[in-house]
Structure formats: structure tokens, C-alpha cells
Amino acid sequence: MGFFSSIRRIFGAEDRRGAVPLSEDGQASAGPSGPAPEPPHGPTPEVASGRAGSDAAGDAPRPLADDEAMLAVRLREAEPRLSAWLAVVLDGVTRADELLWRRTAFLLRSLEAPDQEIEAFVQAFRLWLEDMEYERLDDFRSELQYRLALALDLEDEEDERSRLMLKLSEGLAKTRERISSKLNALFLSGRAVDASFWEELEEVLIMADVGFETAHSLTERLRRLAMTRGVTDASELRDAMREVILEAFKPVRRISAVNPPEVILVIGVNGVGKTTTIAKLCHREVLRGRKTLLAACDTFRAAATEQLEIWARRAGAGFYAKGHGADPAAVAYEALDKALEEACDTVFVDTAGRLHTKVNLMEELQKVGRVLGKRHPGAPHRTILVLDATTGQNALSQVKLFNQACGIDELVLTKLDGTAKGGIAVAVAMQFGIPISFVGLGEKMDDLRPFDPQSYVSALLGMEDQQFS
Ligand SMILES: Nc1nc2c(ncn2[C@@H]2O[C@H](COP(=O)(O)OP(=O)(O)OP(=O)(O)O)[C@@H](O)[C@H]2O)c(=O)[nH]1
Numbered sequence: 001m002g003f004f005s006s007i008r009r010i011f012g013a014e015d016r017r018g019a020v021p022l023s024e025d026g027q028a029s030a031g032p033s034g035p036a037p038e039p040p041h042g043p044t045p046e047v048a049s050g051r052a053g054s055d056a057a058g059d060a061p062r063p064l065a066d067d068e069a070m071l072a073v074r075l076r077e078a079e080p081r082l083s084a085w086l087a088v089v090l091d092g093v094t095r096a097d098e099l100l101w102r103r104t105a106f107l108l109r110s111l112e113a114p115d116q117e118i119e120a121f122v123q124a125f126r127l128w129l130e131d132m133e134y135e136r137l138d139d140f141r142s143e144l145q146y147r148l149a150l151a152l153d154l155e156d157e158e159d160e161r162s163r164l165m166l167k168l169s170e171g172l173a174k175t176r177e178r179i180s181s182k183l184n185a186l187f188l189s190g191r192a193v194d195a196s197f198w199e200e201l202e203e204v205l206i207m208a209d210v211g212f213e214t215a216h217s218l219t220e221r222l223r224r225l226a227m228t229r230g231v232t233d234a235s236e237l238r239d240a241m242r243e244v245i246l247e248a249f250k251p252v253r254r255i256s257a258v259n260p261p262e263v264i265l266v267i268g269v270n271g272v273g274k275t276t277t278i279a280k281l282c283h284r285e286v287l288r289g290r291k292t293l294l295a296a297c298d299t300f301r302a303a304a305t306e307q308l309e310i311w312a313r314r315a316g317a318g319f320y321a322k323g324h325g326a327d328p329a330a331v332a333y334e335a336l337d338k339a340l341e342e343a344c345d346t347v348f349v350d351t352a353g354r355l356h357t358k359v360n361l362m363e364e365l366q367k368v369g370r371v372l373g374k375r376h377p378g379a380p381h382r383t384i385l386v387l388d389a390t391t392g393q394n395a396l397s398q399v400k401l402f403n404q405a406c407g408i409d410e411l412v413l414t415k416l417d418g419t420a421k422g423g424i425a426v427a428v429a430m431q432f433g434i435p436i437s438f439v440g441l442g443e444k445m446d447d448l449r450p451f452d453p454q455s456y457v458s459a460l461l462g463m464e465d466q467q468f469s
């Protein structure tokens, strides 16, 4: 079981309008630290009703310290969003110290999280900060919010979506810079939709690296749409353009009933970010309370095993390796032995980077896949190809050849933060119809986010003002 089972119930209930589910008297015994609380004063919104005490450990209520009583009032008055609650409880916190632990525990107690789980959350975060050697709040605030959002199952909330939008928008700034002034000039009110319009549009799309074929096909689709709708003014095509690009993205299909562990094979060319992506995905799994194991099937690079082991330790996951030079398929088989024995929920299989054009290396990958399936029927349940967004059009041939060899279920697009050519996502989506599940927007653990086509297209085309104001 993961963190905050009770909170998930609260947020998962029909009443999601609710403000902070602060309980006036439902406080359980003391959290990890801090003074004994007393019930807060002031008006209590409907949230207190019916929930008070439902998940408390049953110990006698403690009085709230003065500052906590004040914080409780401010929490109740704050907008019911995680970032607003954090702004309240982190007021005055500047670094990783006792005040931070006290305030984090206080927030979670206010949300009626069970004491034991609060303690575990705080302890895990504390260890992680020590390990990462982060001290200043600015360095880890985003990670704290990310962990809370995952643990509380709030990732789909508007709050988290706008954080993703912001990140994507920052990440795609370079691409947008290249194309947005041109797009603005194109979709100008009063501009005629004529041959030069279509020509320019195709050029702008090519500049964003959607590729020649995709640019052409997008332009054609938009042209047909303009004709059907009888559009003559370019400004009316801006939203239609968005629609046309969005059609390219297929939703990610999730297999609902797998026999655990779910095995995820991660493949791609050298240096695209496979191991980092596994670390980030593993981090998400662990935060969701899933027992996870990392299998070090990159036996080619001496440092690869060590790199993965460090990530496993940081994330709190299990780890299996045989060392440099071992047969990757044998490592995969034995890692599954261990995962089955230890009743793991999820296994990530890291593989060595390889050129998609090297037949013998692609065969090695196929063998890993076969062996996984032999040990655990149905495995690998998901095969993820990691693509580096900065590589541009070469990504297309990588998708093609890896897909032929292994059958790809999902794509993860990394390094979108550093590219002036973010349009590659459109190209791969349109040409292969393979869903993009996550995007990498930096090197930190919380820099991997579920791919949201709407936010992506808005950020790419510089339309966030219209969409998210
Ligand atoms: N800016 C940025 N850097 C990233 C991202 N993902 C990974 N990286 C960096 O890319 C580099 C390579 O990452 P790895 O995870 O080692 O790549 P790999 O595919 O496992 O590499 P090989 O195992 O050698 O094939 C590292 O420096 C990562 O920090 C991302 O989303 N954004």
C-alpha cells in the first residue's frame, strides 16, 4: 500500500469541490515532531463535517500550538490547491530544517493523513534531501510539491496541469522563439488565405522540425478544413491549426490487468536518456507505493550498473545486476526471478544504448524481450523507446527500426527543455501513431511529466495565453 490511502479516498470521493479537508478535532497524535496542537479557531467549512476523526489513529486530540492554529485558519481560507496550501505552510521556511519537517507534517495532518504514513513520507523525503545534498528550499520545493501531488493522487488536478504547462512552456521556449513571430504574422487578422499563406505555413512547420512530410500533410489537412468551413481570413485558422495537430496524438493505452510484476523494457540509442528516464519513472512508482526493481541489463558500459544502482537507492527501489560483460538476457531472467520472489509490482529493464542500424545489437535486444517473456508470461508488458528531442529528424528512423525489431508501445521524448526543434513530437505521432507517454524537461527527478497533447501544442504554438488565461 502506498502513502495516504485515506487521502486518496477523500479526494477520490464524489465531493471534489471541497476546500481543505481540515478536521477541527480529528487530529491524531503528534506527527514526527512539533508541539501538541489544539483545535483551530474560526469558521470551519463543510469539510470538517462527516470526516472528522474518520481516519485518525484514535489518540486523544492535542491542542494546536499558536502558529499552527493560525496556519490552520490560513489553510482553510486558501484556495483548495496544493500550491496554495504549500505557500501557506512554507511561509517562513527557507531551508531543510526542523521547521520544514514540522510544517510538512502539519499540512499532512490537516489533510487527515494517518500518522504512520506522514512519518514515512517525511522520513523518505528527508533522506532524499540528504542524499541529493539539497538544503535551500528553492532547490527542492518543486520536488516536494511533486511528491505530494503523486502521493495524494493529485497529479490530474488543474494545479498540477498548469505546472506542467509552465514547465512545457519553459522547455519549448526555444522552439517557440523560432516560430512564434512567424506564426503570429501568418494568423494575422485581415490576412488572406491564399497560396502564399499555405507556402509560408509549411515553411514555419519545417522550421519547428516537424519534418517535410508531416509539414506537408498538416498543411493539406488545414487547407481542406479551411475549404469545408469556408474560411477566408487567416486569423480564423489559428485554432483550427491546433485541432489538426492534436488529431495526430493517440492516447496511451494502459494494460489494466497484468500479472505482477509489470515489466517495462526501456530501449533507445546511446545517451538519449534511458537510464535517467528509468530513474524518474521508478521514482514515480515508488511514490505511488509500488514495490519496484531496476534490472541493470546494460552490461556494456562499466559505469552503467553503478549509475543505475545509485538511482535505485535514491528512489528506494530494489536492484539487480551481474556486472560488466554479463549476458543482458541472463541478467533480465535473473532479475525477474528476484522480482517474482520479492513480490515486486514493477520492474524496469535498463538496456545499453545501441545504434538502431546495427543488426546484431538489435537481435540482442530481441533476445532480452524473449527471455523476459519466458520467465514471466506477458513480459515485457510495455516496451518504451526513449527519444532525444534534440536529435531532430533522425528520431524518425530510430522509431522505425526499433519498432520493427521490438514492437514499441510507447515513446518517451527527453530533453525537450533544450531544443529549438520541439516539433519532432508531432512528426513521430503522425508518422507512426505510437503514443507519447512522458516528456523529459530537465535532469531532475520531477522533470519527467505525463505527456499532455493539449498543453504541448499550446506551448509549441505559443497559444497558452488563449488557452490558460
Ligand atoms: N536537459 C535534459 N537532460 C536530460 C534529460 N534526460 C536525460 N538527460 C541527460 O542526458 C544524459 C544522458 O542520460 P542517460 O540517462 O545516461 O542516457 P542513456 O540513454 O541511459 O545513455 P546510455 O546508457 O549511455 O545509452 C545525462 O546527462 C542526463 O542527465 C532531459 O529530459 N533533459
Ligand SMILES: [Mg+2]
Residues within 6 Å of the ligand: 274, 275, 276, 298, 304, 350, 351, 352, 353
Ligand atoms: Mg544508460
